[in-house]
Amino acid sequence: MPEAEFRLVHASSMAADGRFSRGADTGKAEKIKSELSAYLPCVGTHAATNPLVVRQGSALAVIRDEVSDLNADVLVVGAQRRSGLTRALIGAIPEDLLARPPCDIIAVHA
Known part of the structure; x- marks a missing residue:
C-alpha cells in the first residue's frame, strides 16, 4: 500500500x-x-x-x-465488547457504522 x-x-x-x-x-x-x-x-x-x-x-x-x-476508501476501527450479542461481537461504534457504512470497514478486536 x-x-x-x-x-x-x-x-x-x-x-x-x-x-x-x-x-x-x-x-x-x-x-x-x-x-x-x-x-x-x-x-x-x-x-x-x-x-x-x-x-x-x-x-x-x-x-x-x-x-x-x-x-x-477504508476505515479501520477498534471494537470492544459491549452488551447485547451484536455489540459483544463487534462493539457499539462499529455496529453503528455498519448500519450505514461510509466506506469499506475493517473492525479489529481492541
Whole structure:
C-alpha cells in the first residue's frame, strides 16, 4: 500500500468522559495528541501530513466527518465488547457504522 495514508482519530464527548471543559480545552487535546503519537511508528512513512486528529463530539459523528473529509476508501476501527450479542461481537461504534457504512470497514478486536 505505498499510496496509503493513515490517520489516527480520537473523539471525545464532553458529557461522556469530561476530558474537555466548555469550549475545547486545547491543553487536554494536546495531551491526547501526545499520547497518540506513540502509535505513529506503527504506520511508518504512511502517516498523513497531519496524522493525529483530536475532536470533541460523538465518536460516530467525528468518524463519519473524517471519512468524508478524507474521501477514505477504508476505515479501520477498534471494537470492544459491549452488551447485547451484536455489540459483544463487534462493539457499539462499529455496529453503528455498519448500519450505514461510509466506506469499506475493517473492525479489529481492541
